Amino acid sequence: MTTTTKKGYFGEFGGSLVPAELQNVLDILEENFNKFKDDEDFNRELNYYFEEYVGRKSPLYFAENLTKQCGGAKIYLKREDLNHTGSHKINNVxxxxxxxxxxxxxRVIAETGAGQHGVATATVCAMFGMDCTIYMGAEDTKRQALNVFRMELLGAKVVAVEKGQARLKDAVDEAFADLVENYENTFYLLGSAVGPHPFPTMVKHFQSVISKESKEQHLAKExxxxxxxxxxxxxxxNAIGAFAEYIDDEDVRLIGIEPDKAATMALGTxxxxxxxxxxxLQDEEGNPLPTYSIAAGLDYPGVGPEHSHLKTIGRAEYVTISNEEVLEGFQTLSKVEGIIPALESSHAVAHAxxxxxxxxxxxxxxxxxxxxxxxDVEQVFEMLNK
Known part of the structure; x- marks a missing residue:
């Protein structure tokens, strides 16, 4: 029932393990991606929207107060939070x-965990006049009710997925089921660097703007x-986008931070x-294990194939952070620099x-x-007041 292609592998990870009819759709997607990714007109239009709609380049901000408080290394913040819609998701979208x-x-479909990819997808669908359906775990719709309203305000239909843990993995399941059923007229706008080829390669390509900018900005400053x-x-x-331009620079440490209760890199096979x-993260039969993170966008039992490869060959480091440390990072950056980060981003702040x-x-x-x-403010308010 499945076909395996050697394209899109990073070492032993990646590939396309899908039903034959879906493989045909992915082949067409790959053909078009390869056709347009280096096309002059395509990139001129993309760069226009990056500058005029998203507000790129995002600043590389020297966090002087945080640097003084921590001591040691200078700390710079790549401000993807300043993008239109409030996250890095808009780049890929x-x-x-x-x-x-x-x-x-x-017709466009998407999955979302914390809602930021869903909001970004609904935003561009509104701008380009496309029908939009967003799959979101029912638990995440409660945690991120504000983002659900934003998506609906932008004209998207939000489908709350009750199956499984009712979280991000289950939303991805439903989105792929929709694609299999409606592939003839539907574009699946996948939000993370996961899924069958060409999705991980495509998402990395569009998110690499983060590290292209930060490399140029850091060289100019330092x-x-x-x-x-x-x-x-x-x-x-966000991590593969932040790492992309530095992968060949072996003196630059690449550090990914994940929740300790969704520690795919630490405990996954x-x-x-x-x-x-x-x-x-799986049991002896190969079934994905339940995960939990206070950051809905990190609540996933797998990870992108390139990250899996970078961990395996030792090029990137991956560490875990507890929920308590995340909340500390969230509050510290807010109080010291006047910047309130997403709970997802607070994992990286906490390790820093x-x-x-x-x-x-x-x-x-x-x-x-x-x-x-x-x-996340309402969610954090409730957690800190318990």
């Missing part, structure tokens, strides 16, 4: 919607490359999930609070602030 437009799509780049990891889209091979003091003042680290914390 714009690239894919322009691709969908060129492919003649009229005259050298950073000591380390930090980013939270769930499926891994090779397995198949959502049509690709990656490190998975521990890492920076161990380095010298000659060192510098970049934290990818993947999203702003407006969506």
């Amino acid at each position: 714009l690239g894919q919607i322009l691709l969908a437009k060129r492919m003649g799509a009229k 005259g050298k490359l950073p000591t380390a780049v930090l980013a939270c990891v769930g499926g891994g889209s 090779p397995g198949d999930l959502h049509g690709f091979r990656c490190l998975v 609070l521990k890492l920076a003091p161990t380095l010298s003042p000659e060192d510098s680290i970049i934290i990818n602030i993947s999203g702003r914390g407006d969506k």
Whole structure:
């Protein structure tokens, strides 16, 4: 029932493990992506929207107060939270919607966990006049009720998925089921660097704008490359975007931070999930294990295939952070720098609070602030007042 292609592998991870009819759809998607990703007109339009609609370039901000408080390395923040819609998700969404437009799509579907990808997808669908359906775990619709309203305000239909744990994995399940049933007229705008080929490669391509900018900005400010780049990891889209341009720079440490109760990198083993091979939190029968994170966007039992590969070959480091440390990072950045980060991004902030003091003042680290914390304020208020 499945076909396996060797395209889209990162070492042993990746591939396309899907039913034959869906493979045909993915082949067409790959063909169009390869056709347009280096096309001059396509990139001119994409860059126009990056600058005029998203507000790129996002700043690389020297967090002077946080640096003084921590001691040690200089701390820089890549401000993806300042993008239109409030996160890095808009980068990939714009690239894919322009691709969908060129492919003649009229209907777009997407999955979302914390709601930021859903909001970004609903935003561009509104702008380009496309029908939009967003799948979201029922538990996440409660945690992120504000983002559900934003999606609906933008004209999207939000489907609350009650199956399984009613979280991100289950939303992805339903989105792929929709695609299998409606592939003839539907474009699946996948939000993370996961799924069957070409999705991980495509998402990395559009998110790599983060590290292209940060590398140029850091060289201008410091005259050298950073000591380390930090980013939270769930499926891994913001992290692979933040790492992309530094992968070949072996002196730059790449550090992904994940929740301790969804520690795919620490505890996962090779397995198949959502049509690709990656490190998975799974039982002896290969079934995905339940996960939990206070950050809905990181609540996923797998991880992107390139992250799985980077961990396996030792090019990137992956560490875990507790919920208590995340809340500390959330509050610290808010109080010290006047920047309220998303709970997802707070994982990276929390690790930076521990890492920076161990380095010298000659060192510098970049934290990818993947999203702003407006969506999480009510949730954090409730947690801190319990």
